[in-house]
Amino acid sequence: MMRDMFNKAVVKAVWPIWLGYLPLGFAGGVLSQKVGLTPFEVGLMSLLVFAGSGQFIALAMMGSGSSSVSSIVVTTFIVNLRHLLYSSTLAGYLMGKSKKYLGLFAQGITDETFAMNLNQFSAPVAEWNPSRAIGLNILAHGCWIFSNVLGNVVGNIIVIDTAIVSYTLTAMFIGLWSFHFTSRLLVLTGVFAGILALVLSGVLDHKLNIVAATIVAATVGCVLEGSGRS
């Protein structure tokens, strides 16, 4: 199991995530240090929460000084609700796995690990499996913890250009998205979701626009496929 968890295929899949998480986690670490967290505290948060946007928003709220613990926790819940969609989608590839496996795998689900695992699972050459998927999650998670702690410790010394490095993950998402363009309806559904998310961003905060746009667009796509068939 271990040998299949961390092998060349897994590293080959995880590197774009590392490339994105190093600067992103570093930036999170810098912010955490400014807010007053110790390296241990941000390391623990990165281990237990493992969510980019969730941690950034929580840290910003901590820094503002006027936010209560409960308001931060509730906000985090809303921001991370979208993981529900990811874990539901991946569940089909994890049929019959043990509770222990699923419990551990679940902790590693993020925008990025979801995208990469799904892409690997649905590749035409079926060489991906649950062991590799959890290996990818763990390697991505480890990088996240490392870069957050690093940013907290040396944040004052190093300055990085965040614009270009944060674009790495956007580029990764575009690439992975395009691999799903196997029918016209899938393309149109995605574009529709994108427009909807932008429109909804005016009224829905904390990434809820992503959740709402996804639910509506996926439903429309599903209904259109049904009507096209009959």
Add this chain to the structure above:
Amino acid sequence: MTSIEILYCTLGMCIVSYIPRVLPPLILSRMKIPAVVERWLKYVPTSVFGALVFCEIFTGPQGFNFSLTNINLLASLVVLAVAVRTNSLAKSIVFGLAAFWALQQVL
């Protein structure tokens, strides 16, 4: 915030983040997923990617940016072209970052 409040925060965040992650696999991996749900789930990835990507590209620090000098947008067209043509994620990212960097110098 005091360190005990930070600890409470972290633990609370851990619990509320974990629940949406773990419940669907625990439930769905032990039952036969209805065909209509499966068909719906097929459209979730493209929708999530579309939503995430559009928000990343068109939203800047000063709100929406639909102009033709939007570096995110221009670099993304490069990524898309390379991805569709080569089917290689690595090439798409490398060319995208190169385009982004070049556009930063010009614009």
